Amino acid sequence: MEEIKLMKGNEAIAEALIRAGADAYFGYPITPQSEILEYLMTEEPYKRTGMVVLQAESEIAAINMVYGAGACGKKVMTSSSSPGISLKQEGISYIAGSEIPCLIVNVVRGGPGLGTIQPSQSDYFQSVKGGGHGDYRLIVLAPASVQEMADFVQLSFDMAFKYRNPVLILSDGLIGQMMEKVILPPQQERLTDEEVEKRYGSWATVGKKAGRERNIITSLELKSERQEKHNHKLQAKYREIEKNEVRFEKINCENADYLLVAFGSSARICQKTIQLGKAKGINIGLIRPITLWPFPSEEINKAADKVKGILTVEMNAGQMVEDVRLAVNGKRKVEHFGRYGGMIPSPDEVLTALEQKLIGG
Amino acid sequence: MSDSTILTPQDIIERGELVFKKTALLTDNIMSYCPGCGHGVAHRITMEVLEEMGIGDQTIGVAPVGCSVLAYEFMNIDMQQAAHGRAPAVATGIKRVYPDKYVFTYQGDGDLAAIGTAETIHACNRGENIVIIFINNGIYGMTGGQMAPTTLPGMKSSTSPFGRDVQMMGHPLKITEMIAQLPGVVYVTRQAVHKPALVNRAKKAIRKGFEIQKEKKGLAFIEIVSNCNSGWKMTPVNSNIWLEENMLPFFPLGDIKG
Ligand SMILES: Cc1ncc(C[n+]2csc(CCOP(=O)(O)OP(=O)(O)O)c2C)c(N)n1
Ligand code: SF4
Ligand SMILES: [Mg+2]
Numbered sequence: 350m351e352e353i354k355l356m357k358g359n360e361a362i363a364e365a366l367i368r369a370g371a372d373a374y375f376g377y378p379i380t381p382q383s384e385i386l387e388y389l390m391t392e393e394p395y396k397r398t399g400m401v402v403l404q405a406e407s408e409i410a411a412i413n414m415v416y417g418a419g420a421c422g423k424k425v426m427t428s429s430s431s432p433g434i435s436l437k438q439e440g441i442s443y444i445a446g447s448e449i450p451c452l453i454v455n456v457v458r459g460g461p462g463l464g465t466i467q468p469s470q471s472d473y474f475q476s477v478k479g480g481g482h483g484d485y486r487l488i489v490l491a492p493a494s495v496q497e498m499a500d501f502v503q504l505s506f507d508m509a510f511k512y513r514n515p516v517l518i519l520s521d522g523l524i525g526q527m528m529e530k531v532i533l534p535p536q537q538e539r540l541t542d543e544e545v546e547k548r549y550g551s552w553a554t555v556g557k558k559a560g561r562e563r564n565i566i567t568s569l570e571l572k573s574e575r576q577e578k579h580n581h582k583l584q585a586k587y588r589e590i591e592k593n594e595v596r597f598e599k600i601n602c603e604n605a606d607y608l609l610v611a612f613g614s615s616a617r618i619c620q621k622t623i624q625l626g627k628a629k630g631i632n633i634g635l636i637r638p639i640t641l642w643p644f645p646s647e648e649i650n651k652a653a654d655k656v657k658g659i660l661t662v663e664m665n666a667g668q669m670v671e672d673v674r675l676a677v678n679g680k681r682k683v684e685h686f687g688r689y690g691g692m693i694p695s696p697d698e699v700l701t702a703l704e705q706k707l708i709g710g
Numbered sequence: 711m712s713d714s715t716i717l718t719p720q721d722i723i724e725r726g727e728l729v730f731k732k733t734a735l736l737t738d739n740i741m742s743y744c745p746g747c748g749h750g751v752a753h754r755i756t757m758e759v760l761e762e763m764g765i766g767d768q769t770i771g772v773a774p775v776g777c778s779v780l781a782y783e784f785m786n787i788d789m790q791q792a793a794h795g796r797a798p799a800v801a802t803g804i805k806r807v808y809p810d811k812y813v814f815t816y817q818g819d820g821d822l823a824a825i826g827t828a829e830t831i832h833a834c835n836r837g838e839n840i841v842i843i844f845i846n847n848g849i850y851g852m853t854g855g856q857m858a859p860t861t862l863p864g865m866k867s868s869t870s871p872f873g874r875d876v877q878m879m880g881h882p883l884k885i886t887e888m889i890a891q892l893p894g895v896v897y898v899t900r901q902a903v904h905k906p907a908l909v910n911r912a913k914k915a916i917r918k919g920f921e922i923q924k925e926k927k928g929l930a931f932i933e934i935v936s937n938c939n940s941g942w943k944m945t946p947v948n949s950n951i952w953l954e955e956n957m958l959p960f961f962p963l964g965d966i967k968g
Contacts, residue, residue, distance in 0.1 A: 413799035414799050414803035417801060563788050
């Protein structure tokens with residue numbers, strides 16, 4: 350039986366977390382995502398499923414709690430917004446280096462610095478290019494609806510455990526705060542240690558059983574030769590993820606003359622722009638990357654052959670546009686239109702920008 | 711001495727003269743610690759306690775960043791290596807999902823009382839049911855002897871080359887006494903390992919800490935005042951004399967709480 354509810358994006362992700370059979374959540378309040386911790390504390394999942402919820406003393410502590418619990422093979426999530434995600438970067442780098450599966454949610458607000466509590470997409474670079482120190486990648490999912498906030502939780506854990514890699518959901522204040530209809534997933538049982546071991550192997554620190562080597566979770570390797578080998582292993586894993594996990598949505602791309610590329614909230618605005626264009630006789634298509642890393646470069650490259658020009662629409666000063674340009678590799682003109690600092694572009698503005706930058710120019 | 715009088719370990723065991731046996735919870739890896747350093751002894755007694763309690767297979771240890779970053783190479787149990795200062799948060803994550811297993815952190819003074827002060831105080835304040843073993847050698851051993859939060863007034867280090875000037879650099883932090891004020895912490899003690907009698911006493915304190923965890927009473931905090939002969943630029947013997955004469959008056963041994 351389908352369970353349909355009207356929920357905020359932040360609440361939907363929290364409820365989906367409980368239903369995914371998660372073992373723990375660790376967080377620290379920050380607008381515009383505090384509802385996640387508030388919802389969990391109110392729902393008391395420790396009574397429903399045994400899931401742990403804890404308010405940490407800082408984002409640094411929260412991500413390190415995720416490190417500890419995640420390294421036990423548990424399904425663990427933390428969430429924050431931009432300034433808090435910056436604080437988590439050291440921990441995220443350690444998690445990537447030690448290959449601990451976990452889910453991190455960033456409900457982005459405008460920066461730099463304390464910035465604004467209004468929505469933004471200005472953490473794109475931080476999310477897809479590393480963020481912390483060292484050569485590593487996060488799998489990054491960009492939801493464009495409250496439904497996707499809920500749906501991406503289980504998807505994230507599946508990928509996190511399959512690849513032993515952290516997954517980041519890059520949302521924003523708009524998706525986090527808005528209310529929409531959402532179909533909630535059914536409640537899943539939490540896995541036992543034995544089930545985790547059977548599905549994903551015996552790597553977690555669960556207490557050293559007699560007869561097996563001790564399990565060690567570390568990102569340290571003092572010998573350069575071995576550290577390089579570890580890096581090779583990580584890079585091979587990233588290539589595998591690039592091969593298997595690219596996700597995107599194509600809207601109205603058949604016979605389009607111009608292509609918009611936008612993710613998350615911006616992609617929703619662009620859908621309206623497509624309609625406005627139609628009314629004026631301008632045929633516009635949209636590619637919405639769902640995974641920001643791995644990026645749908647191939648699809649964008651193919652689409653570029655069929656259009657006269659490409660415009661990225663982002664709530665930032667031009668970040669994803671760099672990846673679109675790399676994908677297109679000079680074949681077509683790629684322009685950027687952005688509003689930032691908490692401002693949200695309107696569908697008209699996007700159409701005007703497209704006309705000026707791609708048609709009139 | 712003729713060849714025939716040299717006894718192999720096996721000979722000694724067969725003659726029933728075995729007086730010491732390394733616990734199976736220490737690996738055979740050669741320790742990376744400087745000869746004379748207290749870290750090795752602290753490792754040994756910690757692992758002996760786990761063996762004696764029969765809980766090695768239910769224990770998850772957390773290694774810090776510091777000289778003991780490689781503790782997992784020597785401790786033959788499942789272990790995690792934490793970012794500098796974050797071990798108490800990492801241990802919190804483990805303990806919250808495994809309330810019935812045993813969790814401990816093993817941290818130096820820089821790790822616990824400088825960069826990780828917030829994580830330490832808050833894990834203690836929440837009364838996390840873990841054991842914290844705090845190796846206070848008054849210096850940053852691993853990075854080559856820089857000033858630590860516990861460096862004594864006037865004590866020289868590579869970043870206080872003329873001695874710690876408390877006006878400029880602040881006073882040494884008695885974090886153990888601070889932690890004793892927190893209701894979630896049930897046992898706070900300060901021990902040392904530079905003399906056999908003290909080693910035995912420190913081991914008893916660690917045992918008490920894990921017994922407290924077994925009974926789910928709260929957090930046990932065990933400071934071990936230790937030497938860093940390399941960082942202090944002394945011979946091992948002189949470093950132990952210096953520890954007695956300088957560290958212990960400032961950091962007196964004994965139970966502080968519980
Ligand atoms: C974020 C970060 N800052 C600094 C360092 C460098 N560093 C490594 S160990 C250490 C000090 C360790 O001193 P202590 O905790 O007293 O341990 P000891 O080596 O004395 O046992 C520092 C500053 C680091 N690894 N990470
Ligand atoms: S540097 Fe100091 S603390 Fe580190 S192993 Fe050597 S003596 Fe011990
Ligand atoms: Mg030290």
